Amino acid sequence: MRVTVISPERAVYDGDATAVVVPAYDGKVGILPRHAPFMTLLGSGELVVRQESGAATFTVRGGFLQVRNDTVRIVAESVHQGGS
Amino acid sequence: MAKARELRRRIRSVENTRQITKTMEMVATSKLKRAQDRVAAARPYAAALAELLADLYSRDLAERFPLLRQPAGAARRVALLLITSNRGLCGAFNGNLIREARQRMAELEGAGTEVELHGIGRKGIGFFRYVGRALASQRQDIGDRPTPAHAAEVMGPLMDRFAGGELDAVEVVYAQFKSPLSTPPAVMRILPVTPPAGAARRIGGPADRRGPRAAQPPIRPSAPNYILRPSGDEIVGAILPLYVRNQMFRALVETAAAEQGARRTAMKNATDSAGDMIDALRRTFNRARQAQITQEIAEIVGGAEALKG
Numbered sequence: 001m002r003v004t005v006i007s008p009e010r011a012v013y014d015g016d017a018t019a020v021v022v023p024a025y026d027g028k029v030g031i032l033p034r035h036a037p038f039m040t041l042l043g044s045g046e047l048v049v050r051q052e053s054g055a056a057t058f059t060v061r062g063g064f065l066q067v068r069n070d071t072v073r074i075v076a077e078s079v080h081q082g083g084s
Numbered sequence: 085m086a087k088a089r090e091l092r093r094r095i096r097s098v099e100n101t102r103q104i105t106k107t108m109e110m111v112a113t114s115k116l117k118r119a120q121d122r123v124a125a126a127r128p129y130a131a132a133l134a135e136l137l138a139d140l141y142s143r144d145l146a147e148r149f150p151l152l153r154q155p156a157g158a159a160r161r162v163a164l165l166l167i168t169s170n171r172g173l174c175g176a177f178n179g180n181l182i183r184e185a186r187q188r189m190a191e192l193e194g195a196g197t198e199v200e201l202h203g204i205g206r207k208g209i210g211f212f213r214y215v216g217r218a219l220a221s222q223r224q225d226i227g228d229r230p231t232p233a234h235a236a237e238v239m240g241p242l243m244d245r246f247a248g249g250e251l252d253a254v255e256v257v258y259a260q261f262k263s264p265l266s267t268p269p270a271v272m273r274i275l276p277v278t279p280p281a282g283a284a285r286r287i288g289g290p291a292d293r294r295g296p297r298a299a300q301p302p303i304r305p306s307a308p309n310y311i312l313r314p315s316g317d318e319i320v321g322a323i324l325p326l327y328v329r330n331q332m333f334r335a336l337v338e339t340a341a342a343e344q345g346a347r348r349t350a351m352k353n354a355t356d357s358a359g360d361m362i363d364a365l366r367r368t369f370n371r372a373r374q375a376q377i378t379q380e381i382a383e384i385v386g387g388a389e390a391l392k393g
Contacts, residue, residue: 004128006128006129006132007129007232008126008129008232008329008330008333009122009125009126009129009231009232010122010125010126010128010129011125011128011129024313025314025322026313026314036311037309037310037311038310038311038313039136039310039311039312039313039319040312040313040314040319041313041314041318041319041322041323062326063323063326064136064319064322064323066132066136066310068310073132075129075132075133075136077232077326077329078232
């Protein structure tokens with residue numbers, strides 16, 4: 001599935017992934033390929049994008065998550081590279 | 085001889101000026117490039133927010149969210165933000181923005197609306213201080229690289245006051261960045277939030293067939309049957325402030341890019357004019373020099389003739 005992480009300034013990540021763990025407003029949400037259309041608000045915390053080899057970690061705060069057509073979009077008000 | 089020397093001095097002076105404007109043109113070009121990239125890079129976020137709001141918006145939401153509240157009747161009090169550059173030497177750029185702002189002010193005040201003016205950027209602030217118009221707030225520290233944090237700082241208090249009913253609208257005068265050569269001033273209404281018009285355009289569904297009336301987003305179930313958590317309403321409520329801040333951020337980023345575009349054009353014109361001026365001066369100088377030589381020869385010949393005498 002395709003994952004994009006978007007901050008107000010730019011698209012921080014855009015690529016394929018095997019799984020994403022997203023800090024939603026009420027706790028962590030894991031998204032695997034072929035997830036049903038889904039929308040939720042983000043809380044703040046660590047976002048992990050797992051690829052076939054390795055994983056990318058970001059710290060995000062505020063915004064929303066949208067899953068549609070096997071595309072995951074994480075739109076956050078603030079995105080930093082790396083974990084917390 | 086005096087004339088030739090005078091001319092040579094002027095040529096040198098214009099050459100120096102051309103050197104400066106040429107350098108400024110090159111600096112503006114490189115800054116423009118980066119500013120342009122920032123405008124483009126900020127687009128996905130804006131598009132994503134707009135799409136989400138278009139998906140979840142329905143007209144009856146307007147009553148529940150203060151940020152969507154349309155003023156009943158004529159607006160009583162409007163905050164007008166004017167974004168200008170901090171630096172000059174960019175042609176009519178700031179002048180155009182200020183003119184646009186004054187026009188909008190006259191329009192609003194003509195309709196009996198109280199306008200409070202907020203200035204961002206030294207040039208606009210300087211102008212209104214000069215004409216003696218009080219500014220409700222001013223900022224000069226947002227430079228070439230506006231950040232989302234800047235936008236949040238500017239919009240925060242205004243959003244609170246709008247939600248509290250103190251303001252009926254918030255508008256911003258900024259420079260649209262259509263291309264480096266076309267940066268027209270524009271007025272954008274940030275609050276109340278106008279739902280993004282993308283709804284009808286984005287999906288080739290039945291919404292499209294409603295014709296021009298579809299510009300007002302139709303009431304429809306959230307597009308592909310999303311699972312919504314917590315609920316559509318709450319998501320809209322949480323995302324609206326982000327959208328508002330992003331509108332402001334976009335205005336700042338576009339104006340910053342437009343400024344560099346305008347400066348590059350202005351400096352290019354100045355460099356070209358300096359070149360023309362140098363050509364004209366050099367021609368006059370050559371003519372003066374030639375006239376002097378001719379005269380000297382005539383004098384020598386005359387002197388030799390007299391000696392032969």
